[in-house]
Amino acid sequence: PQTHFGFQNVSEEERREKIYQVFENVAEKYDVMNDSMTLGIHRVWKDILVHKMNPSPGTLLVDVAGGTGDIAFRFINYVHSIRERQLQQKLKRHQNLSWQEISKSYEEEKVKPLGDSQVVVCDINKEMLKVGKQRAQHLGYSEGLSWVLGNAEELPFDDDKFDVYTIAFGIRNVTRIDLALQEAYRVLKPGGRFLCLEFSHVSNPLLSRLYDLYSFQVIPVLGEIIAGDWKSYQYLVESIRRFPPQADGRT
Numbered sequence: 525p526q527t528h529f530g531f532q533n534v535s536e537e538e539r540r541e542k543i544y545q546v547f548e549n550v551a552e553k554y555d556v557m558n559d560s561m562t563l564g565i566h567r568v569w570k571d572i573l574v575h576k577m578n579p580s581p582g583t584l585l586v587d588v589a590g591g592t593g594d595i596a597f598r599f600i601n602y603v604h605s606i607r608e609r610q611l612q613q614k615l616k617r618h619q620n621l622s623w624q625e626i627s628k629s630y631e632e633e634k635v636k637p638l639g640d641s642q643v644v645v646c647d648i649n650k651e652m653l654k655v656g657k658q659r660a661q662h663l664g665y666s667e668g669l670s671w672v673l674g675n676a677e678e679l680p681f682d683d684d685k686f687d688v689y690t691i692a693f694g695i696r697n698v699t700r701i702d703l704a705l706q707e708a709y710r711v712l713k714p715g716g717r718f719l720c721l722e723f724s725h726v727s728n729p730l731l732s733r734l735y736d737l738y739s740f741q742v743i744p745v746l747g748e749i750i751a752g753d754w755k756s757y758q759y760l761v762e763s764i765r766r767f768p769p770q771a772d773g774r775t
């Protein structure tokens with residue numbers, strides 16, 4: 525069927541531009557809208573992703589289509605908590621450490637709270653990155669965090685660079701998913717991991733009816749009330765619908 529965006533009739537370039545406009549329009553309200561559309565559940569999904577990643581101090585992560593930094597901030601919190609736990613264990617094991625040794629360990633923790641870990645947030649959209657940087661400043665994240673403007677289909681990174689590549693609710697917005705996957709493979713070190721978080725299709729018929737009602741009737745209305753932008757949220761709903769069903773991913 526014809527969609528609001530007329531996906532079937534536009535070139536790849538036009539589609540990329542339309543998607544750019546959507547995220548440019550919603551950037552300021554993106555985080556509030558995420559909470560209202562999912563009743564905050566997107567936070568749990570993102571927590572699960574980072575727990576599954578289980579990064580250690582030293583992990584290099586690239587979060588592609590990273591937007592306003594949700595995955596990056598969780599990664600930093602996670603690695604930081606591991607470093608603190610390691611420090612506590614070290615102090616417990618060496619009850620008789622001198623004060624100098626104890627304060628040296630704390631100094632190291634203060635200077636390098638993430639060990640050698642780093643996260644690079646890469647997104648194609650300047651406005652999303654701008655909001656992300658403002659959030660990082662407001663929340664006090666800076667160590668081990670950088671922001672790079674770039675397209676998932678042509679990443680501005682060397683080969684074999686990262687231990688982990690994440691893409692959360694991003695891949696369905698990429699025009700050429702095959703190119704993005706090739707690029708993920710290229711920038712990952714041998715043995716590196718690719719973690720993707722994405723919406724897909726509801727298989728239970730009753731839930732599917734409810735989801736249809738919610739996504740077509742409620743989400744664009746919420747978009748209009750909160751962000752003054754019906755069309756962009758209609759796009760988000762349509763892009764989920766167009767994304768291949770789970771079974772296709774297994775083949």
Ligand code: SAM
Nearest residue numbers: 547589590591647648649652675676692694697
């Ligand atoms: N990952 C963030 C999160 O989970 O909150 C943001 C997800 S948001 C739904 C989708 C993001 O994908 C937007 O920030 C958009 O700019 C970005 N995006 C779309 N196409 C892209 C591309 N080709 N390369 C990089 N980022 C892209």
